[in-house]
Amino acid sequence: MHELSIAMSIVEMAEEESERRGGVQVNAIHLKLGLLAGVVKDALLFSYDVACEGTALEGSRLLIEEVPVVIYCPTCQAERTLKSIQRFCCSVCETPTPQVVEGQELGVVALEIAP
Ligand SMILES: [Zn+2]
Numbered sequence: 238m239h240e241l242s243i244a245m246s247i248v249e250m251a252e253e254e255s256e257r258r259g260g261v262q263v264n265a266i267h268l269k270l271g272l273l274a275g276v277v278k279d280a281l282l283f284s285y286d287v288a289c290e291g292t293a294l295e296g297s298r299l300l301i302e303e304v305p306v307v308i309y310c311p312t313c314q315a316e317r318t319l320k321s322i323q324r325f326c327c328s329v330c331e332t333p334t335p336q337v338v339e340g341q342e343l344g345v346v347a348l349e350i351a352p
Pocket of ligand 1: 312313314327328332
């Protein structure tokens with residue numbers, strides 16, 4: 238499963254970071270997930286719990302911030318947020334555009350460390 242390998246690499250990264258800071262307890266991980274990243278949020282949350290089992294991260298939470306898809310419309314010469322990822326068209330003038338500005342990100346933005 239795709240999400241499980243992503244979850245495992247997140248846990249690994251957090252464990253390394255925790256060790257680097259002298260074995261601090263990580264309470265939560267903040268993740269940015271673009272709607273185009275090809276990752277199912279619920280599957281990733283489930284996989285995270287599985288990946289945490291038996292590690293120093295067990296009991297921590299994964300907090301996912303979903304990033305909407307932003308495209309660039311050549312007609313409006315402006316960035317527009319997509320209403321649906323099924324249709325890559327400008328939300329104002331309906332011009333189809335393949336230029337994605339945002340929405341493909343998948344990455345950890347912050348770790349919450351226990352005080
Ligand atoms: Zn437009």
